[in-house]
Amino acid sequence: MLFNSLVFLAFLGIYFLFWRYVKHHERARNLYIIVMSSIFYGWWNWWFLLLLYASGLTDFFAAWLMEIYPRHRKKLLILSIIMNLGILGFFKYSGFAMSNLAPLLEPFGISVPVPSFLLPLGISFYTFQSMSYTIDVYYGNCKPTKSVVHFFASLILFPQLVAGPILRAKDILPQLLPVPSTTETQRFDGLRLIAHGYFKKVVIADNLAPIVGTSFVPWNMPADSSFWWVLTIMFAFQIYCDFSGYTDIARGLAKWMGYEFQLNFNHPYSAASIRDFWSRWHISLSTWFRDYVYVPLGGSRKGTLRAHGNMWITMLLSGLWHGADWKFLIWGALHSAYLSFERVTGWPALLLGSSEQPRFLRLARRAIVTSLVLVQVLIAWVFFRAESTSQALWILKTMFSFSSAPHASLEPYLPFLFIGIAYEFYMCVCPEIERMVPQRWSNWIQPAGVAAILAACVFLRGPGNAFIYFQF
Amino acid sequence: MKVERSVLTLLMFASLLVLGNVVRPHRATVNLDSFWSIKTQAPAVHSIVVAGDSRVMQGISPKAMEAAWPGQSVWNYGYNAACLNRFYVTSAAAKLDLKKKNPTLVLGVSPSSLTPHACMRSWHNVHSKITGFEAWWRVNLLPLSDFVKPYPLDEILRPWNYDIYLPQPDGWWAQYPRHERPLASHREYTENFKGNLPSPEIMAELFQAVRELTGRGIRVVTFRMPCHVALQRLEDEMSQWDEACVREKLREAGAVWLTFDPSKYRYYDGSHMAVEFAVRFSEDLARELQKLD
Numbered sequence: 216m217l218f219n220s221l222v223f224l225a226f227l228g229i230y231f232l233f234w235r236y237v238k239h240h241e242r243a244r245n246l247y248i249i250v251m252s253s254i255f256y257g258w259w260n261w262w263f264l265l266l267l268y269a270s271g272l273t274d275f276f277a278a279w280l281m282e283i284y285p286r287h288r289k290k291l292l293i294l295s296i297i298m299n300l301g302i303l304g305f306f307k308y309s310g311f312a313m314s315n316l317a318p319l320l321e322p323f324g325i326s327v328p329v330p331s332f333l334l335p336l337g338i339s340f341y342t343f344q345s346m347s348y349t350i351d352v353y354y355g356n357c358k359p360t361k362s363v364v365h366f367f368a369s370l371i372l373f374p375q376l377v378a379g380p381i382l383r384a385k386d387i388l389p390q391l392l393p394v395p396s397t398t399e400t401q402r403f404d405g406l407r408l409i410a411h412g413y414f415k416k417v418v419i420a421d422n423l424a425p426i427v428g429t430s431f432v433p434w435n436m437p438a439d440s441s442f443w444w445v446l447t448i449m450f451a452f453q454i455y456c457d458f459s460g461y462t463d464i465a466r467g468l469a470k471w472m473g474y475e476f477q478l479n480f481n482h483p484y485s486a487a488s489i490r491d492f493w494s495r496w497h498i499s500l501s502t503w504f505r506d507y508v509y510v511p512l513g514g515s516r517k518g519t520l521r522a523h524g525n526m527w528i529t530m531l532l533s534g535l536w537h538g539a540d541w542k543f544l545i546w547g548a549l550h551s552a553y554l555s556f557e558r559v560t561g562w563p564a565l566l567l568g569s570s571e572q573p574r575f576l577r578l579a580r581r582a583i584v585t586s587l588v589l590v591q592v593l594i595a596w597v598f599f600r601a602e603s604t605s606q607a608l609w610i611l612k613t614m615f616s617f618s619s620a621p622h623a624s625l626e627p628y629l630p631f632l633f634i635g636i637a638y639e640f641y642m643c644v645c646p647e648i649e650r651m652v653p654q655r656w657s658n659w660i661q662p663a664g665v666a667a668i669l670a671a672c673v674f675l676r677g678p679g680n681a682f683i684y685f686q687f
Numbered sequence: 688m689k690v691e692r693s694v695l696t697l698l699m700f701a702s703l704l705v706l707g708n709v710v711r712p713h714r715a716t717v718n719l720d721s722f723w724s725i726k727t728q729a730p731a732v733h734s735i736v737v738a739g740d741s742r743v744m745q746g747i748s749p750k751a752m753e754a755a756w757p758g759q760s761v762w763n764y765g766y767n768a769a770c771l772n773r774f775y776v777t778s779a780a781a782k783l784d785l786k787k788k789n790p791t792l793v794l795g796v797s798p799s800s801l802t803p804h805a806c807m808r809s810w811h812n813v814h815s816k817i818t819g820f821e822a823w824w825r826v827n828l829l830p831l832s833d834f835v836k837p838y839p840l841d842e843i844l845r846p847w848n849y850d851i852y853l854p855q856p857d858g859w860w861a862q863y864p865r866h867e868r869p870l871a872s873h874r875e876y877t878e879n880f881k882g883n884l885p886s887p888e889i890m891a892e893l894f895q896a897v898r899e900l901t902g903r904g905i906r907v908v909t910f911r912m913p914c915h916v917a918l919q920r921l922e923d924e925m926s927q928w929d930e931a932c933v934r935e936k937l938r939e940a941g942a943v944w945l946t947f948d949p950s951k952y953r954y955y956d957g958s959h960m961a962v963e964f965a966v967r968f969s970e971d972l973a974r975e976l977q978k979l980d
Binding site for chain 1: 707
């Protein structure tokens, strides 16, 4: 079920109609979450629900048995990881692995079939979430729950199920125990998040999607550098608004239910370094990789060289998490290279200078650094979006050739890019502006702003599209 | 009493929805999907039904005909690529109220509307299959979705780039083209008749249907829907059109044939009339029909 569909709006109406009655009883509440979330997920494909249940049951029992048989904790953890990564690998990576293995084995007369499976929706999200539960229980960061209903309600909670944020069991399990209640502020903040999420998705991302989609068709690529620069910026805003829009809606819905999901995006394109970018982009995934890959590998505790190596491994895996393709690996490798260069040279700090300089100079330097970071991110996005690595290289070559050629008009889409940039800029300064407004006015101005955003979602919405991150 | 901000937001949102529809730049008077079903599902209450291909659909305004000949109820049953086979002609006649004085079926005949390709591609084929709940949904509920229809922002921002069309609730497709290119259709018509000449079988079906309808007391009026003189010449040549023969056979079947001077009107693409000339032609047609009474 897509958040931006009529059927979801109907689903939501039914969900909250009964939620008020079931939320007072823990078991009924959690069962209700499981049933309704299963309908939400099964609307796409009922069979893949079994996979979700299998993955969840493995981790629930692994964690439960860890408490009963502490001596076998390590074996249980390994079993859980093998099971989770096995399912993920089978559906997501087997085709990629085999297609790369086949040409290597061909000279020896061995023919390898290349499987092609339908990728279960949100498999990377729920697998990582489920896996983090057993890892946290293993390290003693989380107490295992004895109730399978409690565990499944946390895993399958529909707002975050297919595209995150990737919740940690230690954060969400305790929230599901008491009777959830909401305050007026929570309800309004929830509505505001939902409105902003829809605005980002249906007004900005969906209106930019047609030109981005058609431009990356291999036989339709103009050799014009300015076209590709503008188009890459459009894609940067499309993917950001698409994904952060989804998580905003998810967080807003959670607030309505009385739960809190972590912040997943924090104005990533205003980052002052690539490191800063990763602390603002898909925060739940980058912290997952930090806590469950980078730190266990040794992090930066085992010398500079090892720290670089650990960071490269983490970023390459992060690239691979997004998809089984060399282009995602290159995307991850590029970010690793940026981060290594940043660590070695410390260039962002050097360019930013001391904090004691005049405000104007500080802002100018900050703008330069942010622009340089943005250029790096844009270059990496080309690999992320291109249909293949060869296409990405061709586009990058064109971008830096400063050539011109006839191309499709970007004019109809530029207003939406400007809306995206202006919106993002406003959201950065929004808290400061809101602080300046007197309380008695803000009680009217805030609802008017959210209502205007909702009306814009209706009248300025683009052609409906699925969320980009669903494919991951 | 303090009103909850979420409630206030939703109230303001509802007001903005209404306001947004008041100031909405209306590009179409009828929801496009509803338009076809409204046309197909029209009740049998009309005294005059005009039928034919897109030239008829765009070139005849029932409202203009009713204004020129008061007291009539006119319906435009024209479809893109309509084929004048028995099924289509009898479907059009079914929209007539036979209790009215001289119920009249007006058929715009063109070489193209008698070809096998037209019979395969006629939009009437598709839309006549939409019946039952789906048709009801399209006619009655779908128009409500116009309330939340997005603004055509690209058209608003670049109005010089877009043709405007306003499908009307009487079956007329009112076209406001931005540019007039009288030779635009020539290539299409050159290609259209290659291996696709007017079929004797379809013509025989048309004559038979006309014979049956006139036998039931329906007056059938036929005419060649005007188009650009150069295009008409090309069309005649490519389709090996023998209009005199068709006219004679239709008369034999009981139809009346009307003749219009194509040079009196203008055609934005050589084939179709824009609003101004469609209205003028509709008035002329109504006056000619009135003379028959």
